[in-house]
Every structure is written in structure tokens, then in C-alpha cells.
Amino acid sequence: MRAIYRRVASALLVAVALCALLAPRIAPYPYDTQFRDSPAAPPGRQFLMGTDDIGRDRLSRLIYATRISVILAPAAALVSIALALLISSVGGRAIGGLITICLSLPWIFLFIILRAELPLNTGPAESILLTFGLMGVAGWAWPARVFAASIAQMKQSGWLLQARAAGISGWRIGLVQAWPHLRSVAWAQFCMLAPNYILLEASLGLLGLGVSDPVPSWGNLLQDLQRPDVVKANPWVLAPLGLLMLVMISLEALQPSRELAL
């Protein structure tokens, strides 16, 4: 049963990834074309998922948004995890204080200050990379706390003492011995961070910091959900949320066993 579940999840993720990669070929219209005679149109033959408030095809925007969110949110999560692994393995116990400080920083305000200082003529591509890049760099402390705890636990294990006694170098121990133990923790953190980053991008969009219009992302498409009356009248605006949930459930299904062999 578990195997079937994983196969379905893999197929779904492959389909979403293909959708993202082939967006210009499969989207019915460019994501920024405004059909000004059909603003806020309901689903129909011309627009399968209707149009948004200024007449842009919702389906096309969802397909293009998938390309950005499915690639960049996980990429930012990978950056966070890589940084967290590096800092927690190099820093040891000493980084506990640093992690606490980073976790207590009001990142949202720092983002606002940073955005206010950035050049205004930043193009959409730079704006997207900047948003996800900043999230990746700023988000290291959450997984670092878990990694630091796992590494501390690992340091007391017999196999590590044996490896050290055998004179194996630190890097080799890290890559060959420790990484298999940390991999499932890293995967769990990845599965937690990636959707969080998609939602964080949506929140940043509200502050004018996320992916800027007219480029679509799951984050800025989810902003419609803040308007209960719009959701009630046009339930199809929930499609990005549905897709996000499907992707997250699929990622969860692909997660390796959580039992750590420490």
C-alpha cells in the first residue's frame, strides 16, 4: 500500500514538475495578457479557470506560478538546509546562542527595511531571485536547531568514537558516516521549509516584498484567499491552495522512514 502511495505521489510530482518546465507550451495564454473585456470571468470554454480581477487567465497564471514556486521555494529550502548543516556541524555547541538570537530576530521588519533600501528598478527576475535568496539565507536557524541537537546526540554514539579512534578524518566521518543519519532529518526539514517558504512569499507579497506583479507565484495567487467573499463567490480561486496541498502531501509520502539509527 505504501509503495502504491509513493508511486502516485512520484507521478504527481513529476506531472507538476513537467507542467512547470513546459509552462510556455501548455499554458493557454501568456501569464500577463489582460483580457480587459472579461475581468473576473467565471470558468468557461475560453478560460477554463476563469480570469482574475484584471482579466488575466487564471489557469495560465497558475501554470507559470507553479514554475516559480515549485523550483524556487525548494531551492531556498535547500539553501537554508545547506547553511544550517554547515553552521551546526562547524559551530558545535557554541552556536546555540547564535541560533537563539537569529530565531528571535524580527525578520519581517528586517525584510521591510531591506526592501526599502533596494534599488526600485529591480526587474521581475532579480526580484524573484532576491526574495527566495533572502528567505533561504535568513531561514537557516530553524533547521540548524534540529541539526545541532542531532549532531550533539550523534557525538555520544559508539560508532563515532570508533571512527575517530580509527583515525578517519572529520570530513569523511561527516559525509560517509554522519550524513546517512542526518538525511532523514534534512528531508523532514525540507518538507517543512518548502511550503513555509511558499506561504512566506505570499505574506511578503502583502508587504510589497514578494514576487512582484505581473509575474505570478503561488504566493501572490494565494492572496485572493484573504477575501472570504471572493472565495465564496469564486471557489475556483482555491486551485493554487489545492495544488500546494497536493504537492506537500506528495513530498510527505516520499519521505524516508523517520527512525534514526543513532
Place this chain on the structure above:
Amino acid sequence: MKIMWNRHFRLFIGVVFISTLCAAGSKELRFAIAGDPRTFDPLHVEESNSETIRYLTAGVLVRVNRLTDQIQPELAERWELLDGGRAITFHLRAGLRFSDGSALTAGDVARTLNRALDPKEGSATGDTFRSGQVNPEVRVVSPREITIRYKEPKAGLDRLFDSLAIAPPAPAKLPASAGAFFVSEYHSGEYLRLARNTYYWKRDAAGKQLPYLDTIRLDIQQNHDIELTRFLRGELQVVNRLDAESFDRVARENPPAARSLGASLDPEFLWFNQAPAKNMPEWKRKWFISPVFRRAVSGAIHRDDIARIVYRGHAHVAAGPISPANRFWFNAALQPLMAEPPGAALKSLATEGFTLRDGVLRDRDGHAVEFSLITNTGNRARERTAALIQDDLRHIGIRVNVVTLDFGSLIERITKTLDYDAGLLGFNNIELDPLEQMNVWLSSGQEHAWWPAEKSPATPWEARIDELLMKQSSESSREVRKKANDEVQRIAVEQAPIIFLVYPDYLCAIAPAVRGAQPAVAPPQVLWNIEWLRLE
């Protein structure tokens, strides 16, 4: 024990019955304001919540009728403009009293005005009464007569007194008032209650003392969606301002409550930064100071689409800096600014050396024409307007980067650092008289959007606007002032330093139980004749 229980039960039923009767009989109007008022001192009002309280409680000498724009007597039963608009004499009604019962005389008017004019007070109300930096002479002739005299004629002198709330001598946390209501309760963050002033002088035709309402409860409610939901549930009776989406919802769910008055006084506009700024290259500034460039941008924007799509048809295409709703001051010769075909804009841009190559507009030196457009984050209508402008300008090869900023950062950029290319915002006009807009159009004005506080006018047309505005500000004839203001509007449209887009309609919701409401486009809109409102 049984007898005691019966007695208590009867007492309880009695209390419930009496309080039900009281509740049914009480006439309390309920609506919401967006936040706590910062002050109850009418001379120090600087934001809209305090302004609403000030208006509802203020006893003023005269009132500008928000529907007719005529001045009508209030505490003053009559007045005379003297020496060609240099002086004004007010004659107060007999037997005037504040809400605490103390007598109101010309001495109170003089004390209030002198306090407003005192530089130590730093009162914004006082600023409007100064002529240049000079205070007028205030002389009490008798307990019911007062004269205010200036050295030069002052435009709209009588209308100024619409904003001067006459204050009682004794300061208090919740001060007495000479208006229809006074503040009787204040629970920070929750609500305020205004009670009817039993000493208020005004009576209706049948001789019944006004106001009709016993109390007004103003709930402090920041979230407009919740405010609207509460209105639709019947918990509030007025929503003084609605956006297009909310208005459509009210029109669907409670059609008689939805009121649209047509174009409001408040324009939406965009402008280019023409001030020398350290982060703006000189070649880019050259585009922005070119009237041909500005007119081409203006001509490429489909304002009718903005009105139809962004405001769901609840907006009017702008013709200039004054709304057509402002019937007297609007220059009727100006036509709504409709879009031109892209070819026409490109043809005029070619005269300045701009060429369209591979879908990109380039200037004489080959620079691709691209600029950022900043607006405030969280304002859905402006974000959508920016998206439409972005698309319109793409058709003439201009790339626009829309950037939304929090309001603080935005104001910092447009008033202090001047580090921006173009902005998209709206004006909130409180008065019909264009004197209020002088700070925008005078080259030395702090709100001179495209180049704040210029040392001297940078162009001959700005010098001409300065000259016309200064002349009309010391002119007492409305007709002469109207002529000067018509020319200012014509120049503003011709030179397009500010590109006016649309005037969103004034939309509000009034429960059918509220009678006597005559909403006007000028603030405070539904509430302007508060003493005449009643509940059925």
C-alpha cells in the same frame, strides 16, 4: 423563602421590562471609525478620527452647506464682510450655551481664535487663519459681536469659520461643546459615545429642539470587512465610505442601503519625479521634465478601463485636478482625458528623439525607456491600476517596474530622499475651495509632488501658476478667483506634471431606518447634517 424568591423574580422581570422599554425608546446611531481619536482638542485635530469627533461636536459660527456649497448661519445669526474682504464682523445669537450650561459669548470666540493663532499652540487650524505669517486683529465689540481684521483681503474669509470649533474656557479631558453633541464616554480601543447637547440652539420648523438623536456610538473598528459585515447584520447603521467591491456587496444584500453620489472629490493620479536626485541619471530626468513625454504617457493610459475594471464602473475618468463633482470650481471646458492610439503617442515622442525599436522605446542616446512606479502596499485598487498602466505603456515600448512599499517608506522617498522615478497615489480633498490645493500647485509648496519646495519656479508655466494662485488667494470675488483657478487647471492638464487618472465615486451605506440623511461628496459626507438625522 418562596415569598422572597417571588419578590426577586418580580423585581428582575421589572428591571428587564424597563430596560427593554428604554432601549426601544433610545435613539442611538451606531457607526464605526477606523481608530482612536488622538485628541479631543478641536484646535489640534490632524487625523480623520479626531476630525469626525470634532465635526460632530463642534459649535461653529457658520457652516458650509455640503450640498449647496453656500454658507449658512450657526452660532452667528448674521455676519458682514467689510473693507473688500479685509474684515468680518459676526453677530452671535442670544442665549447661546455650551453643553455644560455655561454661557457662550464673543469673548469665547476671541479666546478660541487667539489660542488657535498662538504659534506656541502649533495649531493647524490656526495656520489657515493667518495671512502670510501675520495674525489678524481680533476685537470683541460686545458680548454678541466680534470683528476680525486683516491687512490684506483674504479669500474665502467667511468660509474659514466652518472649521473653528468654539471652545469653552475650562479645559477638560472630555470637553464641553457648543455643537449638537458632546463626548460623554470614551473607552480606548472600544468605542466612544456622544450625547445630545441639551443646550443646543437649533430647532426644527415645528419648534422641536435638535438634534433628534439621543446618542451616537462610534465603535473603533480598524477592519473594514468586519465593519461591513456588522452593517449587513444590522449592528451599525452607517458606513461613511465604501470601496467598489464592498458597495456591490451591499447593493446585492441590502439594496436600499447602497448609495452612490457619483464622482468623489478625490483623484487618483501618477506623477514623475522632476527634482534633481542623486540616484537618478540626468538622461532619465530629461524624459521626466519633458512635457511631450508626460503627455505621451498620459495619452497611452486607458482611464476608462481603470474606471470599468478596477473600480467596477464606480469611477469617472478625470479631466483635470478638480473633480466634476465640485461644480463651481471645476473648469467645464476641460474634457475627460481619453486614451489616444499608440501611434499618436509614438509620433509625438518622435519629436523629442524617442524611437521604438524591437518593441522597446529608446531615447535619443539609445537608453531604453524604463522606470519604476511606486505605490502603497495593501491598496488593491492602486495595485490593479498600476498593473493596467504597466500593460498600457508596454504597448508604446515603455517598461514599468511596479514597486509597492509600506506607506512610511513611500512618504520618505517622495518627500525627503526623492529617490524614485514615478509615483501612484491619490489626494484626499476635504474642502471644495481650491485654496486647499495651493500647497500642491505652488512651486514652493511642501506637497508640490513633482518637485517639493522648489526654491523658485523651474519653468515659465510654474511661475504663471504661482502668480495666478497668489493673486486669487487675496481676492474676495469668487468669480474672479474662479477665472484664475480655471487657468490653473488648464495649465495643469496641458503640462501634465501630475497625470490625473480617475475620480472614484463616493459610495456609502445608510440603513433604511436612518432618516434625514442627505449625503454629500464633501467630508464628512453622510454625517454633515448630523443634527437632522433620526432613527425609525
